Amino acid sequence: MEITRRSTSLLLKISQQRFPQSCTVGWALSHQWQNMSTISRIYAGSFAVPDLPDRVRKALNANGDDDVEVVELSVLGEHGKAKLSDASIQQIPHMEYIYSDPDLIGQIFCHPRSRLKWAQSGGAGCDKTFRELKKTKRKPDFIMTRRDEGYPTMMREYVVGEIVARERHFTKMDELQRRCTFDNAAVGTYRLLDTLTIGILGLGKIGTEVARACKTMGMTVLCVVRDERYTAGGTSMEHADEVRKGWLGGAILDVFNEEPLPPSSPLWTLPGVTITPHVSAMTTPDMSTDSFIYNLNAYRDGRPMKNVVDFERGY
Numbered sequence: 217m218e219i220t221r222r223s224t225s226l227l228l229k230i231s232q233q234r235f236p237q238s239c240t241v242g243w244a245l246s247h248q249w250q251n252m253s254t255i256s257r258i259y260a261g262s263f264a265v266p267d268l269p270d271r272v273r274k275a276l277n278a279n280g281d282d283d284v285e286v287v288e289l290s291v292l293g294e295h296g297k298a299k300l301s302d303a304s305i306q307q308i309p310h311m312e313y314i315y316s317d318p319d320l321i322g323q324i325f326c327h328p329r330s331r332l333k334w335a336q337s338g339g340a341g342c343d344k345t346f347r348e349l350k351k352t353k354r355k356p357d358f359i360m361t362r363r364d365e366g367y368p369t370m371m372r373e374y375v376v377g378e379i380v381a382r383e384r385h386f387t388k389m390d391e392l393q394r395r396c397t398f399d400n401a402a403v404g405t406y407r408l409l410d411t412l413t414i415g416i417l418g419l420g421k422i423g424t425e426v427a428r429a430c431k432t433m434g435m436t437v438l439c440v441v442r443d444e445r446y447t448a449g450g451t452s453m454e455h456a457d458e459v460r461k462g463w464l465g466g467a468i469l470d471v472f473n474e475e476p477l478p479p480s481s482p483l484w485t486l487p488g489v490t491i492t493p494h495v496s497a498m499t500t501p502d503m504s505t506d507s508f509i510y511n512l513n514a515y516r517d518g519r520p521m522k523n524v525v526d527f528e529r530g531y
Contacts, residue, residue, distance in 0.1 A: 255516060259307070259314045261289025262338050263298035264499045272315060275505035279513070289316060297475075299323065315508050318362075322348025325358065334515055336508045337362040338499050340422075341471075342525055359515075360525040363499075363507045368425035370497035375426050376433065378468045378490070379414075383407050387490075410434030422497075459488045470496040 258276075262268040269288040276284050290301035298317055300308075309329040314321065315336040322345040325332050337345065340362055349356060381387065385403040392399055413436040416423050427437045458464040466488035475494060483489055511521040525531065 255284060255313050255512070257285045257287060257310075257313070259287045259289055259311045260316065261291045261300075261304070261320070262315075262317050262499075262504075263291045263293040263320075264317055265338060265504050266291075268315065268338065268504060271505050272508065275509050279509050281512075289314075289320070291317075291320065317344075318342060319344035319348055321345050321360065322351075325349065325354075325356065326352040332358040334359045334361070334511075336360075336511055337525075338504055340364050340367045340497065342531055343471075345525075346530055356527045359521065360527075361507065361511045361521050362523045362525060363504070364421055364523055365506050367497045368422045371422045372425045372429045374470075374496040376429050379409070379412070379430075382466065382468070382490075383409065383412070408434075412436070413438060415440065456483055456486055456489055460486065464488075466490070468492070470494055 258272065260269040260272045265271070269286050273286045276282065276286065287307070290304045292299050292301055298320055300320060300323065305327070308324055308327040309331060311324060312331055312333045313335075314324060314332065316324070316338065318337045318339045318341065321332075321335040321337055324330055324335070326348055335358060337360060342360075342362065345360065384406050388403050392402065410433070414427075414430045416427050416430075416437065416439045419427065419439045419441045423439065427439055431437045456467060456469075459467050468490040469483065470492045471494055477483065477491065477493075483491060507523060511523075513519075514521045
């Protein structure tokens with residue numbers, strides 16, 4: 217998500233990366249819900265939520281599925297990057313149903329002996345999954361669903377908070393305090409929120425909630441949705457170049473192609489750019505199983521599952 221400014225307007229981009237059209241949905245929607253087998257075993261593991269297997273067991277018990285075995289995935293992590301242990305990799309040929317992190321789902325499918333049928337992702341974004349899928353020539357032939365509980369609310373607060381912080385010079389005031397300097401002239405001129413025009417690229421659940429919050433605070437809201445003639449794009453570095461050239465007044469960057477962001481990145485010291493460490497919306501344990509249980513029941517009952525990833529559109 218980026219917030220950019222030029223003149224009296226702000227532009228918010230809720231990122232939705234497009235992926236190659238060669239990625240196709242494994243089963244056509246009309247056939248996705250047919251011939252579903254009984255689920256007796258689920259593999260679960262997460263770098264973001266270490267106790268996910270225990271939470272899945274409790275959720276299954278509460279759902280009357282105490283006979284479903286939960287096998288814990290052994291997840292290793294270094295510098296924010298997750299991978300399966302060798303012992304778990306050996307189990308991939310047996311994994312048909314999993315609940316894990318987006319990148320681990322991609323890693324499991326890319327294994328040459330993968331038999332994946334359904335994967336529930338603990339995150340809302342799919343970029344890490346697609347990054348892994350690019351490593352194989354196989355087309356995705358499994359169902360992938362994702363979480364969305366809580367994310368619209370968290371993103372709404374992040375966006376509004378960053379707009380207020382930027383317009384009211386909170387960073388500058390913090391700097392003045394650390395210097396023990398009482399200088400209201402440096403921060404005493406600012407724009408009111410109801411004078412701002414906000415552009416939102418992408419009007420899904422998150423974009424809609426951000427738009428509602430901004431409109432409630434008096435901002436003028438303009439929204440753009442995807443069609444075949446428009447693709448929201450641009451990397452963090454490209455937006456930073458636009459800031460450097462003066463076309464954009466600034467950028468607030470939370471998600472990066474390479475994480476953690478290397479200390480050598482010019483983004484850290486570029487004037488007008490604010491860096492946050494991928495925390496605009498976090499995976500919280502108390503929200504980690506609601507979508508999973510809903511989709512588990514829907515899968516077995518032959519009902520439409522929610523938040524199914526479209527492998528052609530990339531989200």
